[in-house]
Amino acid sequence: MYAVLDDMRHTLRMSWVDPAIRTVAAQPLFFTAAWSATRPNVTRSFATGAEQIRTTSLDALRDGLRGSTPAHDEDDAPDLERFRRTIQAIHCAAPRVLLVIQAWAILARRQRLPGTGLEEPPARRGVPAWQEGILSIPRSVPLESEALLDDATVALGVALTPPALRAAATSPYRLERAWRSLQHRVGTPEWNQAVMSIRRVAAEVLRSLPHPMDLQWDVLPRRGLTEDRRQALADHLAALAAAMPVSVLGASALAEGYGVAHVPGDW
Numbered sequence: 001m002y003a004v005l006d007d008m009r010h011t012l013r014m015s016w017v018d019p020a021i022r023t024v025a026a027q028p029l030f031f032t033a034a035w036s037a038t039r040p041n042v043t044r045s046f047a048t049g050a051e052q053i054r055t056t057s058l059d060a061l062r063d064g065l066r067g068s069t070p071a072h073d074e075d076d077a078p079d080l081e082r083f084r085r086t087i088q089a090i091h092c093a094a095p096r097v098l099l100v101i102q103a104w105a106i107l108a109r110r111q112r113l114p115g116t117g118l119e120e121p122p123a124r125r126g127v128p129a130w131q132e133g134i135l136s137i138p139r140s141v142p143l144e145s146e147a148l149l150d151d152a153t154v155a156l157g158v159a160l161t162p163p164a165l166r167a168a169a170t171s172p173y174r175l176e177r178a179w180r181s182l183q184h185r186v187g188t189p190e191w192n193q194a195v196m197s198i199r200r201v202a203a204e205v206l207r208s209l210p211h212p213m214d215l216q217w218d219v220l221p222r223r224g225l226t227e228d229r230r231q232a233l234a235d236h237l238a239a240l241a242a243a244m245p246v247s248v249l250g251a252s253a254l255a256e257g258y259g260v261a262h263v264p265g266d267w
Contacts, residue, residue: 001025004032011042013124013267015089015131018097020160020240020247024104027233029225033215034104041115041209046099047123049205051263053095056201057245057252058261060194082133083174084258086167089131091255092267094163095202098244102202103213105241108234112214113206120210128266137163138170145169152179156186158243159236162250182253191249198245 005017005025017025025031106113141149149169153161168178185191221227255261 001028001032004035007039008035010125010127011039011123012093012096012100013127014093014096015127015134016137018093019137019163019166020097020101020244023160023240024101024233024237027225027229029220029223030108030215030230030233033220034107037107037213037215038100038103040211041103041213042096042123043120043210044123045120045205045208045210046096049201049208050095050099052205053098053198053201053248054091054252054263056197057095057194057248058256060190060197061249061252061256064190064193079170083167083170084260085130086134087164087251087254087258088260088264089134090137090164090167091251091261092263094244094248094251098198098202098241098248099205101237101244102241103206105234105237106206107213107215108230108237110215110217110230112212113209115212116208116210118210124267128264130264130266137166141166141169142172144172145175148172148175148179152183155183156243156246156250158246159239160243160247162243162247164247164251164254168254178254178257181257182250185253194249195245198248202245 008021009015009017024034103113146169149161149165152165156162165175165178165182168175220230252261
């Protein structure tokens with residue numbers, strides 16, 4: 001599993017393992033098979049599609065969802081620069097994680113993605129140098145932040161707290177300002193439209209990938225992936241897939257507010 005997770009980090013260009021992906025790793029049989037089916041499709045179309053998702057998210061925030069954002073020059077904490085790079089990394093990686101989770105949600109339902117059959121060069125691999133020092137999304141945060149994260153997760157209606165908010169939660173003050181910048185937008189017609197737009201773009205990207213994605217459902221049950229486990233995993237992945245557009249929007253909002261919404265040159 002360590003080798004698979006490490007390969008995934010370098011293929012998706014993240015210095016950490018996204019929390020959504022980590023939850024699926026609890027089912028190693030499915031996890032390794034699903035990544036083997038997905039990895040060949042991390043191609044030029046995959047990278048371009050992820051950028052389309054990121055752009056769709058930013059455009060929504062800059063147009064109909066425009067509102068107050070946490071100004072980075074008000075935050076003088078000693079770890080500000082590292083936090084800004086963390087948010088930038090999450091902002092860049094979130095669309096890629098969305099595509100992987102959405103693909104896995106389809107595979108877990110015993111469905112397949114046919115692929116276009118066109119050959120493409122692989123996308124750029126390797127964790128960018130500017131992500132150095134970003135080890136992971138924090139799992140342990142102050143109690144004050146934990147309570148606010150719970151409230152935000154419920155208000156967002158998602159199964160998993162957006163990583164950008166969890167990254168902000170190392171400082172309760174920073175998290176409070178970050179959540180305040182999002183809270184008034186959640187549930188508005190513009191917010192719901194942005195979520196739907198991101199989902200639509202993601203579906204189009206998955207249909208544009210070159211290689212078919214399918215799992216060997218005649219083999220996996222014999223190795224221990226029972227039908228009950230598959231169904232539970234399919235339900236879990238459906239919930240994660242529903243949460244992914246919200247994670248993308250949250251990352252974009254904080255990246256915009258902290259002045260790091262641009263994509264670095266070596267991304």
